[in-house]
Structure formats: C-alpha cells, structure tokens
Amino acid sequence: MSYSVTEPSSRTKWFAGSMVILYAIITLLPLVWIIATGFKSPSDAIAYPPKVVFTPSLEGYVNLFTERTRVTPQMLEEAGEPTKWYDKIVHEQGAVISGKSRYGERFFNSVIIGFGSTLLCMILGTAAAYAFSRFRIPLKDDLLFFILSTRMMPPIAVSIPIFLMFRQLGLNDTHLGMILLYTAVNLSLSVWLLKGFIDEIPIEYEEAALIDGYTRFQAFYKVVLPQAATGIASTAIFCLIFAWNEYAFAVLLTSGTAQTAPPFIPTIIGVGGKDWPAVAAGATIFLVPVMVFTILLRKHLLRGITFGAVRK
Amino acid sequence: MAQIRIENVRKDFGSFTAVQSSSFTVEDGEFFMLLGPSGCGKTTTLRMMAGLELPTSGQIYIDGEEVGQKPASQRDIAFVFQMFALYPHMNVGKNISYPLISQGVPRAQVKKKVAEVAKILDIEDILNKPVGGLSGGDRQRVALGRAIVREPKAFFMDEPLGALDAEFREHMSEELRALHDRMGATTVYVTHDQLEAMQMGDKIVVMNHGVVEQFGVPQQIYDWPATKFVAQFIGSPSMNFLEFHGMLGSGAKQVTLSNTVFEIPTLLSGAKGGLSFGVRPEHVYLDDSSSYKGRVVAVEYLGTTQIITLDTANGSVKARVSSADVVAVGDTVGLHFDVRTVTIFEASSGKALISEANSGVLTHG
Numbered sequence: 001m002s003y004s005v006t007e008p009s010s011r012t013k014w015f016a017g018s019m020v021i022l023y024a025i026i027t028l029l030p031l032v033w034i035i036a037t038g039f040k041s042p043s044d045a046i047a048y049p050p051k052v053v054f055t056p057s058l059e060g061y062v063n064l065f066t067e068r069t070r071v072t073p074q075m076l077e078e079a080g081e082p083t084k085w086y087d088k089i090v091h092e093q094g095a096v097i098s099g100k101s102r103y104g105e106r107f108f109n110s111v112i113i114g115f116g117s118t119l120l121c122m123i124l125g126t127a128a129a130y131a132f133s134r135f136r137i138p139l140k141d142d143l144l145f146f147i148l149s150t151r152m153m154p155p156i157a158v159s160i161p162i163f164l165m166f167r168q169l170g171l172n173d174t175h176l177g178m179i180l181l182y183t184a185v186n187l188s189l190s191v192w193l194l195k196g197f198i199d200e201i202p203i204e205y206e207e208a209a210l211i212d213g214y215t216r217f218q219a220f221y222k223v224v225l226p227q228a229a230t231g232i233a234s235t236a237i238f239c240l241i242f243a244w245n246e247y248a249f250a251v252l253l254t255s256g257t258a259q260t261a262p263p264f265i266p267t268i269i270g271v272g273g274k275d276w277p278a279v280a281a282g283a284t285i286f287l288v289p290v291m292v293f294t295i296l297l298r299k300h301l302l303r304g305i306t307f308g309a310v311r312k
Numbered sequence: 313m314a315q316i317r318i319e320n321v322r323k324d325f326g327s328f329t330a331v332q333s334s335s336f337t338v339e340d341g342e343f344f345m346l347l348g349p350s351g352c353g354k355t356t357t358l359r360m361m362a363g364l365e366l367p368t369s370g371q372i373y374i375d376g377e378e379v380g381q382k383p384a385s386q387r388d389i390a391f392v393f394q395m396f397a398l399y400p401h402m403n404v405g406k407n408i409s410y411p412l413i414s415q416g417v418p419r420a421q422v423k424k425k426v427a428e429v430a431k432i433l434d435i436e437d438i439l440n441k442p443v444g445g446l447s448g449g450d451r452q453r454v455a456l457g458r459a460i461v462r463e464p465k466a467f468f469m470d471e472p473l474g475a476l477d478a479e480f481r482e483h484m485s486e487e488l489r490a491l492h493d494r495m496g497a498t499t500v501y502v503t504h505d506q507l508e509a510m511q512m513g514d515k516i517v518v519m520n521h522g523v524v525e526q527f528g529v530p531q532q533i534y535d536w537p538a539t540k541f542v543a544q545f546i547g548s549p550s551m552n553f554l555e556f557h558g559m560l561g562s563g564a565k566q567v568t569l570s571n572t573v574f575e576i577p578t579l580l581s582g583a584k585g586g587l588s589f590g591v592r593p594e595h596v597y598l599d600d601s602s603s604y605k606g607r608v609v610a611v612e613y614l615g616t617t618q619i620i621t622l623d624t625a626n627g628s629v630k631a632r633v634s635s636a637d638v639v640a641v642g643d644t645v646g647l648h649f650d651v652r653t654v655t656i657f658e659a660s661s662g663k664a665l666i667s668e669a670n671s672g673v674l675t676h677g
C-alpha cells in the first residue's frame with residue numbers, strides 16, 4: 001500500500017467517516033423522535049421506557065387538523081357506524097369531529113409570511129448589494145457598517161417599540177406587518193452576504209454587455225443575476241429559515257388572522273390533555289417546506305457556503 | 313471602420329491623475345498599440361475610448377463625431393478584455409451571438425453570422441460547448457468572435473494575450489495580426505510588452521505616468537526616441553546613455569566625451585548642463601584604434617551575436633557585436649559609435665534634442 005500526501009489513508013477516511021455518521025445520528029435523533037411520536041398513540045408517546053417499536057397510528061395527525069367534542073357512549077352509538085377513516089379514529093377516542101382546527105390556516109400564514117418576506121428581502125437585498133458593489137457611493141463604508149449594526153443586538157430587544165409602532169400603524173396581526181418585520185431583520189445579513197457574492201463576479205461581464213449595446217439594467221438581469229444565482233439561493237435559505245422559525249415576534253405581534261405556526265403549535269397541547277402526537281405531527285409538517293426548499297436549492301447552497309474558499 | 317482622434321484627454325480618480333492631456337490619432341484600419349509600463353494609464357485610456365470610463369476633460373472623436381461623454385453602448389465598438397469576459401452561463405455559440413441579439417437582429421441572420429465568424433476563427437466544432445472547459449486559446453477566439461460578429465467601427469483590446477502562456481502568445485499574436493490584415497478593422501491594442509508592440513503594431517503610442525511620451529511607427533520610435541524613457545523602454549537591451557556635462561549650441565556637430573571627440577547629427581536646438589549621449593547597443597563597435605576606452609565586465613553569448621557590458625568613464629555601455637569577435641572579461645577595448653544614429657538627451661527633462669536626423673520624426677509627431 002502506498003501513501004500520498006494529498007490522499008488520506010484508508011484508516012483516516014474510516015475514522016472521518018465514522019465521525020460523520022456519529023454526528024449525523026446525534027443530530028437526526030431528535031428529528032426521528034418527533035416524526036415517530038407523530039405516528040404514536042397518546043399512551044405510546046408517553047410510555048416509559050420509550051417505545052421504539054409501536055403500532056403506527058394517524059391519531060396525532062387527525063387530532064392536529066380537527067376540533068373534537070367528547071360525547072357519551074349512547075350518543076356515539078346513535079351517530080351510527082363512522083364512514084370515513086378519520087371519523088373512526090376519533091370515535092375510538094369517544095369523541096366526534098366538531099370542526100376543522102386552525103392548524104391549516106396557521107401553516108398557510110407561515111408560508112405566506114416566510115416566503116413573502118424572503119422574496120422581498122431578496123429583491124431589496126440584491127439591488128442594494130449590487131449598488132454597494134458597483135457604484136461609488138458617498139460614505140459607502142459607513143453605510144455598510146450601519147446596515148450591519150442593526151444586527152448587533154437581538155431583534156427582540158426592540159420588541160416593545162415595534163409593538164407600539166405596529167399598533168399605531170395598524171400592522172398588528174397582519175401578514176404585511178410580519179412580512180415587513182422579517183424583511184427588515186433579514187435585510188442586513190442579506191445585503192452583506194449578497195455584496196460578497198456580487199463582488200466576486202468580475203465587472204468585465206457587465207462592461208462587455210454594456211459594449212454589446214445593453215442598458216445597465218439589462219446587463220444586471222441578463223448577466224449579473226444568473227451568475228449571482230448561487231449567492232441569492234443560499235441567502236434566501238438563510239432568510240427563509242429565520243422567518244420560518246421565528247417565535248418571539250410571532251407570539252408578541254400575532255394572535256389571530258396572521259398568526260404563524262410556531263406560536264400555534266404549543267397551544268395544541270392544551271386542547272384536551274397532553275396530546276403529544278398531535279404536537280409532533282404539527283412539528284413534522286412544519287419541517288417539510290424548509291426541508292424541500294433547502295433540498296431544491298442544495299446544489300447552490302453547497303457552493304454558496306464555501307464561496308470565497310474556492311475560485312472558479 | 314473608423315478614424316479615432318484623442319485630444320487633450322485627461323482622467324482624474326479623485327486627486328490622482330491617471331491620464332493627463334493625451335493626444336493622438338488612430339487612422340482608419342490601423343493596428344494601433346498602446347504601450348507602457350504597468351500603471352501608466354493604458355487601460356484607463358482605452359476604457360475612455362470605449363466609453364467605459366468618462367474623461368475628466370478632453371475630446372474623443374470616432375469618425376469625426378465627438379463621443380467623449382457618450383456611453384459605450386452608443387459608440388459601436390467592440391472590446392476584448394484581458395480575462396475574455398465570456399458569459400459563463402452560456403455556450404460558445406450563445407456568447408458569440410449575444411451582441412447581435414441585443415441589436416434585435418433576426419434569428420436566421422444571427423445564425424448565419426455566427427457560422428461565418430466561427431469559420432473565420434476555426435471554432436465551428438466547439439459552438440455548442442460550454443465556455444467553462446475551453447483552453448486559453450479557444451477562449452481567446454470566442455472573445456474575438458464576439459467582438460467581430462457585430463462588425464463594429466473599431467476593436468479595443470486590453471492585453472488580450474496576457475492570460476496565455478509565452479509559446480501560445482506568439483502563435484495567437486500572429487493569428488490576430490493576420491485576422492486584422494484580412495478584415496482591415498481599426499484596432500487599438502494595449503500591451504506592456506515592447507516586443508509585441510513592435511512586431512504587431514502599425515503605429516505605437518508610448519505612455520508613462522499618464523503622459524503620452526511619443527507616438528509613431530515602430531521603426532521611427534525605435535530609431536529616434538523622443539525621450540529617455542522611450543529610449544529605455546523600447547529595445548532590449550535598451551539604449552545606452554553616456555552621461556556628460558557640457559554646452560551644445562544649435563548647429564553643433566560634435567561632442568566631447570572624456571577628451572574624445574565624437575561626431576553627432578547636426579543639432580537644431582541647444583542645451584547645457586547634464587546631457588546624455590544615447591546610442592543603441594548595435595551601434596556600438598569595438599575598435600582598438602579609438603581613444604575612447606571601456607573595460608569589459610560581462611559577456612553574454614546569444615548565438616550569432618553577443619552582448620558585451622563595458623565600464624567607461626561616462627557610465628556603463630552595452631554593445632551588441634558579432635559572436636566572432638573574441639572578447640574576455642577584464643579586457644580594455646576601444647569604442648566607436650555609429651554617428652548617424654546618435655541622439656542627445658537633456659538629462660533634467662529627459663527630452664531628446666532636435667537634430668537634423670530626428671527632426672523629421674519628432675517635430676510632427
């Protein structure tokens with residue numbers, strides 16, 4: 001067997017591989033736990049020692065999406081044989097479905113606010129980053145520092161002024177209010193990240209386009225944007241993850257029409273005992289959009305995270 | 313095709329002056345070289361001609377029309393960048409057709425033009441390839457293709473061969489010159505390589521510290537440099553300067569260096585104080601009958617010729633002589649200069665004194 005300086009030995013590779021697997025197990029375990037709990041019955045969910053093998057049940061998911069009322073056995077009898085599978089699951093708990101739960105709406109709110117603020121943030125962030133990267137702007141460095149400084153304290157530190165401001169402006173518990181808020185919080189990081197990406201695109205490309213007869217704006221969207229796609233994608237993921245998971249502002253500023261999923265999920269626990277499977281089901285579904293978004297953009301993300309490290 | 317005229321063009325970046333009061337003319341169909349050391353303002357000058365940078369003052373005329381403050385897109389020129397600037401998200405064919413699409417040329421015609429250009433540059437087989445994996449030479453050809461496809465008024469090239477390795481540079485520079493001869497398009501070419509400039513250019517502008525030092529055909533610039541800088545920058549090894557003090561009046565026909573009298577072309581202007589006697593190495597002869605002596609300090613063998621470095625009373629001198637001459641380090645030999653090729657410079661300003669020999673070159677340019 002020969003050794004080279006650049007190629008690690010098989011023992012090193014084996015070691016590195018097992019470290020990665022170990023790390024993956026540690027980080028995936030809570031995820032597996034949540035997903036599994038969503039498919040347990042309430043008693044299995046709190047069993048001790050924890051059940052690894054269990055009979056899967058959709059009770060958690062049915063409970064997540066429904067409002068139920070407990071009824072006496074006679075009334076249950078009178079209602080007759082349930083026809084739908086979800087009616088049957090509810091009947092077995094000695095209850096009937098009395099309506100839809102709010103989870104669907106809250107989830108939809110999260111989608112609108114999360115993706116809406118991400119989109120807005122990308123539009124404003126790319127434009128600002130391009131300007132900072134390409135134009136001679138008076139006090140450019142001070143402005144950039146000022147933009148970054150908005151991120152120096154935790155956003156929640158200004159929650160009370162924001163709350164008062166939103167009340168004055170009628171933005172409390174509105175989609176627009178939350179979109180603006182999350183955009184404002186994410187914008188500083190976006191401008192900085194995107195400026196880095198745009199700085200890396202040689203200006204000659206745009207100049208070539210200008211000479212070819214395109215306007216500055218055409219050069220921007222035909223030449224710069226396609227090349228900044230990687231940076232935009234990875235920045236968008238960061239923004240979405242923040243907006244999607246944000247809890248503190250959501251609790252403070254939303255309660256009804258614009259409430260997002262994070263403040264809603266914990267309230268599920270209170271509805272008729274400790275319904276852990278329903279909470280777990282809510283959390284599992286909540287994970288899906290960010291996961292899908294990240295997987296769709298993962299090719300860009302990998303290049304984005306290592307940007308600057310490798311040229312070309 | 314076009315004539316380009318630059319008049320008193322100046323460019324300031326803040327308090328720094330990158331180019332000052334430059335004037336020269338590029339005639340229609342010329343292959344024109346902008347030559348100078350790094351940082352002298354060549355790129356800035358070219359970019360102002362192209363409209364990528366607006367001059368602080370001065371005029372730029374393309375075909376008689378003043379375009380100094382017009383954006384690049386309105387000048388109908390093509391620019392080849394040092395790093396080629398091929399759009400990485402498009403394949404070769406798309407890259408070449410891009411300038412045409414911007415002008416709204418119909419699809420069928422675009423296809424025809426791209427095929428034509430690909431044929432000229434011999435890149436028909438790579439039209440569908442992404443630009444990422446191309447070799448330096450092919451990238452260069454694609455960049456040229458993108459420039460010529462539009463049939464612009466003029467081509468501007470900023471060190472277009474700078475990114476290629478030495479061997480390939482030579483090949484590409486021949487290709488480029490041949491392409492120019494075939495198309496006859498006015499071309500302005502930036503380089504810091506004096507040899508490249510001499511080989512390829514119809515005319516050369518030599519710049520230094522943002523100032524145009526001289527402008528003319530290569531042979532004239534080589535033979536009759538306007539300044540010591542030009543004399544030094546062009547030619548390898550560069551011109552020798554024998555430093556001396558003295559007073560030369562208009563009409564002077566000789567100078568005295570360390571008690572030896574040398575004839576020079578008749579001066580039409582005078583100067584006094586520190587002066588330099590400039591002579592090219594190939595016009596320095598070893599001649600033991602001469603009373604002017606030098607001691608050999610180095611001998612560099614170059615095949616048919618050799619470069620001999622000598623110490624004289626007026627400074628170091630290099631001579632390019634036949635390899636047949638037998639010279640050894642430590643020898644003291646007599647030196648003799650070809651009278652007809654001597655230029656006298658004023659040491660303080662670095663300017664050449666006008667003589668009967670160089671007045672033809674230096675008074676009109």
Ligand SMILES: Nc1ncnc2c1ncn2[C@@H]1O[C@H](COP(=O)(O)OP(=O)(O)OP(=O)(O)O)[C@@H](O)[C@H]1O
Binds near residue numbers: 325330353
């Ligand atoms: N945008 C700018 N802002 C400030 N200074 C600049 C700018 N562009 C160029 N300069 C300065 O102007 C001077 C001339 O630059 P230029 O690029 O024209 O030189 P060059 O002759 O092309 O040199 P090189 O051979 O290195 O390419 C340099 O000192 C450079 O630092």
Ligand SMILES: [Mg+2]
Binds near residue numbers: 470
């Ligand atoms: Mg340059």
